Amino acid sequence: MPRFSVIVPAYKVQAYLAECLDSVLSQSYPDLELIAVDDCSPDACGAIIDEYAALDARVKPVHLAENRGLGRARNAGMAEASGDYLVFLDSDDTLTPDALRAVADRITVTGEPDVLVYDYARTYWDGRTARNQLSAQLAEEGPAPFRLQDRPGLLRVLMVAWNKAYRREFVQEHAFAFPPGYYEDTPWTFPVLMTAESIATLDRVCVHYRQRRQGSILGTTSRRHFDLFDQYDRVFAYVDERPHLACWRPELFRRMVDHYAVVFTRRGRLPRGSHGEFLRRARAHCRRHRVPGVRTGPRQALVRYGLHRTFRALRLVSAVRRRALRSAVRPVRALRSGVLRLHYRVQLRLPLRADRAVFTASWGRGDPGALEEAFRAYAPHIRTAWIVQPGWEHAVPPGPRPLRPGTAAFWTALARSKYLVHDALPGPGPGKRRGQVVVQTRQGTPLKHTGLDLQERPAAARGTDFEELLRDVDQWDYVLSGNRHSTLTWERVFPGRFTTLEYGRPRNDVFQRATSADVARLRESLGVPEGAVAILYAPTYRDHRRTQQPLLDLERVLRRLGPRFVILARSHPVHGGPLGTGARVIDVGDHPSVESLCLASDALLTDYSALMFDYANLDRPIVVHTPDREAYEASRGTYLDLRCSPPGAVAHSEDEVIDVFATGRWRDARSDLLRAEFRRRFCPYDDGRAAERVVRHVVLGDTEGRPHVVPLGRRRPVPSAASAVPRPARAPAAAPPQPTGALPVTETR
Known part of the structure; x- marks a missing residue:
């Protein structure tokens, strides 16, 4: 059986x-x-x-x-x-x-x-x-x-x-x-x-x-929708034959009336000319199965009492009202847009405010958020404001004044603030005026192709206007870089006259400043059980796929790994949908700070996401899952061959992911060696003071007082919660060369 x-x-x-x-x-x-x-x-x-x-x-x-x-x-x-x-x-x-x-x-x-x-x-x-x-x-x-x-x-x-x-x-x-x-x-x-x-x-x-x-x-236009009346007769007949079920009559009556209303109002269900008959049948049924004292909503009441002409009149009035509102909205919007354009032009003629700075980030806070905090700490005379991206209102930092795109305050801030710090301005950005300083933070270390390199990748470019992109590049004064790889890439794919500040990524400063108490607090807020191993799963967007279906069955992975593991599932902002369900799959797709998620986790599981470069600063295990490497390389292209220089163990299938974690390869000696080399190459300046160096250079002009870089061997990032668990012995490794002294500042020509 x-x-x-x-x-x-x-x-x-x-x-x-x-x-x-x-x-x-x-x-x-x-x-x-x-x-x-x-x-x-x-x-x-x-x-x-x-x-x-x-x-x-x-x-x-x-x-x-x-x-x-x-x-x-x-x-x-x-x-x-x-x-x-x-x-x-x-x-x-x-x-x-x-x-x-x-x-x-x-x-x-x-x-x-x-x-x-x-x-x-x-x-x-x-x-x-x-x-x-x-x-x-x-x-x-x-x-x-x-x-x-x-x-x-x-x-x-x-x-x-x-x-x-x-x-x-x-x-x-x-x-x-x-x-x-x-x-x-x-x-x-x-x-x-x-x-x-x-x-x-x-x-x-x-x-x-x-x-x-x-x-x-059910989406077919047919008189067979009248079958609904016979079916509810069967339901009430069943209840009538069983007196102990009579208590359900009020709820069944409400459900019946609502069901009739749905069929009646849904376009394409009832044939033309049959609506009046349907309402008459509905009224007769409501009388037959009437339950005294049961209340229904306005739409249901019209169906319940068979008010066909009233319903048609109200629907006509509603349609006329909608058309009138649409007709009125267009000129009102045009007038408002004209007033805002005039307001912006007036603001452009007024003097710049040297004590104002505007910040924004595409998703969450990122580097602009870390720099805004540094502005307030090291240049407190600068008043800061934050442009609130639609859909990311929950990620607004607590300090700066929020600005909503399209408002008068928004255009005033863009026209008169001296400093504009962003990774992408919302909508068509305004022209940069003389005296303004634009700091372009970019979105992490480049792993996949970007900028002009996308000209050869039409699936990833998605109709990008490269001439408009270069006009935007011409407005940049500074571009942030975390390593030499980023510097060389930015200057090639975004050719312009900007100055590259190879100072590290400001958003990674928190990794050196956080404490074990911060980690414990973050894990508790996310619902990570005490003693659990938390894996942060953060896949990237697939340009070659029409739908962004999860590539891992997270519930199966956890079932195979056992109750000690949990997964913090972070979908890409372009995807937005949940990556899995289950008691031990914690959906953190809407969390405003990916840095906090990194701190709360014990290991990172990703594919081609640039988050791996940031996560390496924590010196915690990284596992790379590349089930579709050939397709991804063909559609998007990457600057780094993860087969030759990965930050940790590499898995090509779901079963291999399970094996990597089940056997301990995710944090063995080989994984440590790979990560050490990865950190040496891509994390030379992320010592917790990158944001300070940027502010001192851009705002204070203090080229001598910038703090020197702390070598990798002397950094002590906060350990993970699982670091106390016994693990395989780490193989000895030679200390890699560390950057010291002055920091490189590159100006493109």
């Missing part, structure tokens, strides 16, 4: 069926049977099912002699099922990797519940993915299993059959079956949840719910 019977009915889905079946058969939990039901499909679905059955004994093909519809096809699959639990999956959807293992584990932990409800995410044809907005209802908090009375909010989660696992004996005992019709899930899910003696939840996306561009049944 298998643990799961996965039932997949198929009808006119030949383009998606193979992907669906593969997602089931490739599950890491193999104790299953796959019952694929060919609902007399006129396309190749039946042949595809037979091909899979011939290749895998777990596949049970069922061919129906005539088309019966989705509900009855599921019933046919249930008749063949022998598993402990029933799992339904529509043939154009897919199970996520390791979904059944997570379901099986949760079933065991919660004591074999009648129903387990898990989460889903919508996947769109253009590559977008959006998790269920009501996922909070599936939180694994409180006692489990429970009854519906304990968590009535579950009735607000999408009422479908395929986001739940059902104990087969429970289904057989109560003779649950799917009725015919368009909305067959409605009279199945409500009775099942109300009847279940034990329910549990799994806060994990287990199903990818495909949002087809065309061809979805």
Whole structure:
């Protein structure tokens, strides 16, 4: 007897069926049977099912002699099922990797519940993915299993059959079956949840719910949407036959009215001319199943009382109002834009303010944030302001005055501040006026191709205007560099007359100043358990991929490594989506300070991210994961061959990543030697005083008082929390040459 019977009915889905079946058969939990039901499909679905059955004994093909519809096809699959639990999956959807293992584990932990409800995410044809907005209802908090009375909010989660696992004996005992019709899930899910003696939840996306561009049944214009009335009649009939379920009538009534409102208002559902009839049927049903005292919202009330003409009038008024607002917005915006342009031109004619500086960073704080702090420390006479990038309001440093792009204060600051410090200004930047000083910090040490080198990489350039880029370069006075590699790269790919300050990266100063107490505080704030090994996973953006799907199954990695490990998952700002789920996967994608994440971690796991150069200053282990090196090199190109000079162990697959951490190679003697050479080459000046050197040079003009560089061998970065754990002995290494004395300042010609 298998643990799961996965039932997949198929009808006119030949383009998606193979992907669906593969997602089931490739599950890491193999104790299953796959019952694929060919609902007399006129396309190749039946042949595809037979091909899979011939290749895998777990596949049970069922061919129906005539088309019966989705509900009855599921019933046919249930008749063949022998598993402990029933799992339904529509043939154009897919199970996520390791979904059944997570379901099986949760079933065991919660004591074999009648129903387990898990989460889903919508996947769109253009590559977008959006998790269920009501996922909070599936939180694994409180006692489990429970009854519906304990968590009535579950009735607000999408009422479908395929986001739940059902104990087969429970289904057989109560003779649950799917009725015919368009909305067959409605009279199945409500009775099942109300009847279940034990329910549990799994806060994990287990199903990818495909949002087809065309061809979805519920998105089809048809009178078959009137089937909804019969299905709710079945639901209330079920309740009427069981008086102990009468307490659910108010909630069912609200759900019914809301469902009617959705079908009525959604464009493309009801045929032209049928809306009035639909509302009349809805009004009759609301009267038939009326529950005294139940309140509904305005939209639901219009449906509940069948106010068709009122609804049409309100919708017309709303449309007219929207058009009027759009018509009024355009001239108002044009007027505002003109006023701001005039304001900016006036400000350009006023004197520069020598005591003002403006800072901004593309993502988070980075080098501009560290320099702003240094301005206040070493040049306190300078008043600072920070341009708040859209979407990064939470990352604004606490000291400077915030400026919102497009406001009068924003344009005033750009026109009259003497110092402009940034890695990229938002939108089309203004021209630099005489007397202003522009400090371009860039975004770390260059590993992947950038600047003019992208002319040969059209996939990565993405329509970059290189002439505009060079006009921007002509405005730079200073460019920051952390090492000679950066200096040579910047001066070649951004040809201009700027001065390169090879002083180190200001954002890395915190690595030398932080204490063990700071590390402990940061780990506690992130929820890292005491004694755990925290791996910071920070992959970069893939220009050659249309969708940025995670390249590692973090939950599987952690399951193989054991309970001692946790992962701080940091997605690239361009990607933005979560990299994984699970109790030991901590999503830190929105954290304002990547430097704090580095301090809180014990090791870095990355691929082609420039973060590895910064992280090396902590002298903590770095593991490089390069599963798609050839594709990445072809589309973006890199300046460093990580095979020849990596900062630590290199893994080419997920299994190799697991092996590197499981065997201890992530922090053995060879890893230490590789990192030492990497630090010698790329971290010569990051001694904790880079920001001070920049401020003394740019603002104070103090070329003699700049602090000398502390050699690598004398630096003491704060140790990680896991550094006290016994580890393999470090092999002796010769002390590398250290930069001393004056710092190089290079001016391009």
